[in-house]
Amino acid sequence: MSSAPPAPDDRRFVLTLGCPDRPGIIARITSFIAEFGGSIVEAGYHSVPGASGQEVAARVGQGAPQSGTAADTGWFFTRQAIKASTVPFGIAELRDRFAGVAADFGPETEWQLLDSGERxxxxxxxxxxxxxxxxxxxxxxxxxxxxxxxxxxxxxxxxxxxxxxxxxxxxxxxxxxxxxxxxxxxxxxxxxxxxxxxxxxxxxxxxxxxxxxxxxxxxxxxxxxxxxxxxxxxxxxxxxxxxxxxxxxxxxxxxxxxxxxxxxxxxxxxxxxxxxxxxxxxxxxxxxxxxxxxxxxxxxxxxxxxxxxxxxxxxxxx
CATH class of the missing domain: 3.40.50.170 (Formyl transferase, N-terminal domain)
Structure with a gap:
């Protein structure tokens, strides 16, 4: 059982990403999308603060690693919905191109790109x-x-x-x-x-x-x-x-x-x-x-x- 797919103008390419937080992530993603004329129709952002100095010290005292982990640096999340009709190529090429951007955010980065037109x-x-x-x-x-x-x-x-x-x-x-x-x-x-x-x-x-x-x-x-x-x-x-x-x-x-x-x-x-x-x-x-x-x-x-x-x-x- 299925419902009708979205109308062509309602189709979205949806990017979700989570990575260690640092300055410039939002600017890098939006610049990437702007380079090919993509139109962002929905955007959400959230940052989880890193551990405090006292928390890190407590973990170190318990034998945990010192600062530098993702838990210490904080974590950044975003969801971006791009109007598909403004992207001059398909979802596969979009994934290939964005892979290079995601790599810049570190090996712990997790991301995916979905096509709302794919049931x-x-x-x-x-x-x-x-x-x-x-x-x-x-x-x-x-x-x-x-x-x-x-x-x-x-x-x-x-x-x-x-x-x-x-x-x-x-x-x-x-x-x-x-x-x-x-x-x-x-x-x-x-x-x-x-x-x-x-x-x-x-x-x-x-x-x-x-x-x-x-x-x-x-x-x-x-x-x-x-x-x-x-x-x-x-x-x-x-x-x-x-x-x-x-x-x-x-x-x-x-x-x-x-x-x-x-x-x-x-x-x-x-x-x-x-x-x-x-x-x-x-x-x-x-x-x-x-x-x-x-x-x-x-x-x-x-x-x-x-x-x-x-x-x-x-x-x-x-």
């Missing part, structure tokens, strides 16, 4: 809860989601009808009850996902913990929605945990998947207020609304190249 691909993993799946299928149908939903894979067959009604292929991969016997099932899921070479693997309430090797294999593109405002109430049954603590706010967190459960870099979060009269079933119902919106936002920002990961944190040019 992105997503594969969704689900279990039995269909609210996030239904929302994403609807957004894809309406053209709101900038991606093709290539397939949906479920460890239960419950959501096959909903998926296929939207013209998307559903794959049922049964999972044994014993976690020690789930290796072959994860191998099958991996093969099904990788066949589509997706830009995003979305755990849309997929109630299985990915093994560490799969987290590494899909690093930077596996996205999860957790029905809690992390880092509170990690793991299973967070609404029950929240009810037991008598919280007045519940939320949801969209984050990248890592081997550490529910601890990957956070992309987006939101909350909704509850009160003492709300029971667990009320919290689940209210929480589903937040889960839908938070996952859709986080996935869209990921697909549009608005999320830059730095260690355990993210910079989101929303």
């Amino acid at each position: 992105r691909r997503a594969v969704l993993l689900v279990s039995k809860d269909g609210h996030c799946l239904h929302d994403l299928l609807g957004r894809a149908t309406s053209g709101e989601l900038p991606a093709t939903i290539e397939a949906v894979i479920g460890n239960h067959p419950d959501l096959a009808g909903m998926t296929e009604a939207h013209g998307v292929k559903f794959h049922h991969v049964p999972f044994p009850k014993d976690p020690a016997e789930r290796g072959p099932a994860f191998d099958e899921v991996r093969a099904l996902v990788d066949a589509h070479d997706p830009h995003a693997v979305v755990l849309a309430r997929f109630m299985q913990v990915l093994p560490a090797e799969l987290c590494e294999h899909w690093a930077g593109k596996a996205i999860n929605i957790h029905h809690s405002f992390l880092p509170s109430f990690v793991g299973a049954r967070p609404y029950h945990q929240a009810f037991a603590r008598g919280v007045k706010l519940i939320g949801a967190t969209c984050h990248y998947v890592t081997a550490e459960l529910d601890a990957g870099p956070i992309i987006e979060q939101d909350v909704i207020r509850i009160d003492h009269a709300d029971e667990v079933r009320d919290m689940v119902r209210l929480g589903r609304d937040i889960e839908r919106v938070v996952l859709a936002r986080g996935l869209r920002w990921h697909l549009e190249g608005r999320v830059l990961v730095h260690g355990r944190r993210t910079v989101v040019f929303s």
Whole structure:
């Protein structure tokens, strides 16, 4: 399932970059773009300060290296959207030309150039809860989601009808009850996902913990929605945990998947207020609304190249 590609005049070449901070980075990038007459239609910048003298001294006292690392010098991030019609060559040549600029910023520099005219691909993993799946299928149908939903894979067959009604292929991969016997099932899921070479693997309430090797294999593109405002109430049954603590706010967190459960870099979060009269079933119902919106936002920002990961944190040019 896919939506229409952007109109020719809306097409953008999107540059994202992170590197050790130093004077002149913005001037160098904008001068590079100006040299071929490129028009910047959106620009975002963010700098993370370096470690203070006291912090460096403390680390040295603990046996850490002295100053000169990226953590000591600070870090710079930017996202630049260039109107594609103002670039007199294609995205491949633009990447080749910019590689020389990026090299000037040091070997730690991470960057990418995306073409908004190239449709992105997503594969969704689900279990039995269909609210996030239904929302994403609807957004894809309406053209709101900038991606093709290539397939949906479920460890239960419950959501096959909903998926296929939207013209998307559903794959049922049964999972044994014993976690020690789930290796072959994860191998099958991996093969099904990788066949589509997706830009995003979305755990849309997929109630299985990915093994560490799969987290590494899909690093930077596996996205999860957790029905809690992390880092509170990690793991299973967070609404029950929240009810037991008598919280007045519940939320949801969209984050990248890592081997550490529910601890990957956070992309987006939101909350909704509850009160003492709300029971667990009320919290689940209210929480589903937040889960839908938070996952859709986080996935869209990921697909549009608005999320830059730095260690355990993210910079989101929303």
